[in-house]
Amino acid sequence: MDVSTDFSVAIAGAGLSGLCLAQYLMRAGIDVHVYERDPGPFVRQQGYRIILDRYGLEALRESLPRPLYRLALTTGDEPGGHVRFTDSRLRNAFTITFKIEPHATRQVDRLTLRSILMSGLDGRIHYGRSAVAVDDGPDGPWLRFSDGGSVAASVVVGADGVRSALCRQLIPDAGPANTAMAGVYGRSPLWRDGESVIPEALRTSGVLAIADRPGRAFFFTSMRFGESPREAFARVTPGSYAPTGDDYVMWGMLLRQEEVPMGVHGNLLALRELAARLSADFHPLIRRLVDTAELDATVLNLFAAGRRPRRWAVPRATMMGDAVHVMPPFGAHGGNTALRDAALLGRRLVEARASGEPVEDAIARYQDEMVPYAFRAVDTAAGMMRRLTGDASAPRWVLTRVLPRLHRVTVPEA
Numbered sequence: 001m002d003v004s005t006d007f008s009v010a011i012a013g014a015g016l017s018g019l020c021l022a023q024y025l026m027r028a029g030i031d032v033h034v035y036e037r038d039p040g041p042f043v044r045q046q047g048y049r050i051i052l053d054r055y056g057l058e059a060l061r062e063s064l065p066r067p068l069y070r071l072a073l074t075t076g077d078e079p080g081g082h083v084r085f086t087d088s089r090l091r092n093a094f095t096i097t098f099k100i101e102p103h104a105t106r107q108v109d110r111l112t113l114r115s116i117l118m119s120g121l122d123g124r125i126h127y128g129r130s131a132v133a134v135d136d137g138p139d140g141p142w143l144r145f146s147d148g149g150s151v152a153a154s155v156v157v158g159a160d161g162v163r164s165a166l167c168r169q170l171i172p173d174a175g176p177a178n179t180a181m182a183g184v185y186g187r188s189p190l191w192r193d194g195e196s197v198i199p200e201a202l203r204t205s206g207v208l209a210i211a212d213r214p215g216r217a218f219f220f221t222s223m224r225f226g227e228s229p230r231e232a233f234a235r236v237t238p239g240s241y242a243p244t245g246d247d248y249v250m251w252g253m254l255l256r257q258e259e260v261p262m263g264v265h266g267n268l269l270a271l272r273e274l275a276a277r278l279s280a281d282f283h284p285l286i287r288r289l290v291d292t293a294e295l296d297a298t299v300l301n302l303f304a305a306g307r308r309p310r311r312w313a314v315p316r317a318t319m320m321g322d323a324v325h326v327m328p329p330f331g332a333h334g335g336n337t338a339l340r341d342a343a344l345l346g347r348r349l350v351e352a353r354a355s356g357e358p359v360e361d362a363i364a365r366y367q368d369e370m371v372p373y374a375f376r377a378v379d380t381a382a383g384m385m386r387r388l389t390g391d392a393s394a395p396r397w398v399l400t401r402v403l404p405r406l407h408r409v410t411v412p413e414a
Contacts, residue, residue: 007353010035010143010153012131012166016110017321017338018159019117022124024063024346030353033151034121035143037130037160041118042241047110047335048187048250048297049223051079054104056336059343065120071236072116074227075245076108082205085388088218090209090283110335111243112229119237131158132165134317141316155349155359156317159338162304164323171309171319176326179303179382181215181389182260183252183329184275186293190222190247197288198222198249208388209282215259215389218279218286220251251289252329253278254389257302264300271298303328305382308375309367315360318367320345325374330384333377341370 009025011018014036025032052060061069085093118125129149134156135142144150158166167175190196196203198220206221225245233242253275264270275290275298306325312318321338345366352362 007031008033008153009155009157009349010141010151011157011159012143013158013160013164013321013323014038014041014118014125014127015159015161015321015338016114016117016335017342018157019114019121019125020059020063020339020342021157021159021320021346022121023065023068023117024343025349026120026124027063027065028346028350028353030350032124033153034125035129035131035145035151036125036127039128041125041127042111048185048248049221050108050110050113050335051332052076052106052108052339053332053336055340057104057106059336059339062343063339063346064116067236068116068119071232072108072113073106075112075116075225075229075232076106077224077226079105079107084202084205084207086207086209088209088211088282088286090207090285093210095205107223109223109225109229109243109245112225112245115229115233115241115243116237119240130165131160133169134158134166134314136314136316141314154316155363156314157345158317158319158323159321159342160323162322162326164319166317167319167323170313170317171311171324172313173311174307174309174324176304176306178257179305179328179385180256180258181254181303181328181385182257183254183301183303184271184278185250185252185299185301186272186275186290187297188249188251188289188292188294190224190249192292196222197285197292199285209286210388211282215254215256216278217254217389218251218282219254220249220286220289222249223247249289251286251293253290260300260302268295268298271300301329303385306375306378308371312364312367316363318345318363320370324370325378327378327381328385330381330388331377333381337374337377341374344369 008031011034014034018034022032022034083096130146131143132146133144140154141156142150142152143156158164209218224247229245230242272293279286279290304326320341327334348362348366352359
């Protein structure tokens with residue numbers, strides 16, 4: 001495809017939203033470049049499983065070439081559609097069953113999806129470029145980097161995540177607010193000696209095991225690949241990087257931030273030991289998941305919640321994803337909202353270029369549309385977190401003491 005250079009977009013951040021927007025604009029023939037602070041594409045953990053809802057799937061369908069979209073579907077799997085809320089011994093309190101519309105949701109591995117989103121962007125992703133500011137010049141914005149370099153563009157997009165350097169400048173009144181909660185996340189092999197470590201009763205469920213103690217819970221769910229990513233990538237995008245595609249269990253030990261010891265940030269062994277200590281009174285299945293976790297896949301996440309922007313400081317610059325509306329990981333909204341941002345912004349920019357609409361107006365329309373749906377998702381996720389991990393003794397007593405006694409044991413402890 002011929003790419004016009006009369007209109008260019010510089011994206012800070014090569015996460016899901018930044019790559020998705022780059023794909024959208026590339027398909028439209030717009031000159032786009034992505035600048036990522038990491039020194040390479042796979043130098044740190046990028047997350048685990050993500051459930052794509054209708055907004056996430058529609059964004060990918062609109063942004064990706066058809067073969068890459070089908071690759072995302074075929075390497076994923078149908079989500080289970082159930083979330084079980086249990087006590088710490090995995091005795092059911094209640095189950096939420098989601099209405100699953102055929103082909104409307106998909107469970108995918110985040111690293112696999114990111115690899116798909118990189119396909120075809122060779123030469124347009126620049127690593128080791130840490131964006132620090134946007135200079136608003138008379139002929140358009142310049143994206144400035146920590147190494148002293150800068151690039152000019154028609155539009156600058158901040159998609160540089162929850163620790164966004166651009167957020168402080170572009171939306172100075174809306175930096176993310178800290179919350180009381182954190183999570184130690186891990187990944188463990190699903191199969192052991194040819195047998196699934198997750199009992200059949202929980203095969204299609206996510207599980208949130210709530211402890212008696214306020215602010216303590218453990219979440220886990222399995223990620224099964226549809227087709228092996230290596231086989232699927234070899235068929236669709238030969239020569240590109242493909243994750244191994246080994247089925248796994250993703251889990252998270254939820255705790256209060258005040259319980260996170262000093263010095264564990266980045267210390268993988270200390271993080272796993274923290275998860276093991278905090279899960280000592282949980283069901284043996286949970287303890288086995290922590291004990292068999294892949295050490296290099298263990299991460300600490302301090303939960304934050306974005307605040308609504310009231311002012312956008314640079315007319316030809318805007319923000320997407322966690323850089324503007326980070327949310328606690330409750331309800332599977334974060335990744336889908338980021339992808340929705342990318343498709344919406346791509347659509348508005350392409351329309352402006354075709355119609356001659358001032359790009360400032362197109363960006364303002366994107367922001368006016370994005371803020372309401374994004375911050376509904378932030379409020380929903382934060383509200384769910386408070387209800388499930390808060391100090392209210394009566395709801396917790398019902399969840400952990402009353403309701404579990406009315407149900408049969410789902411997972412025997414032997």
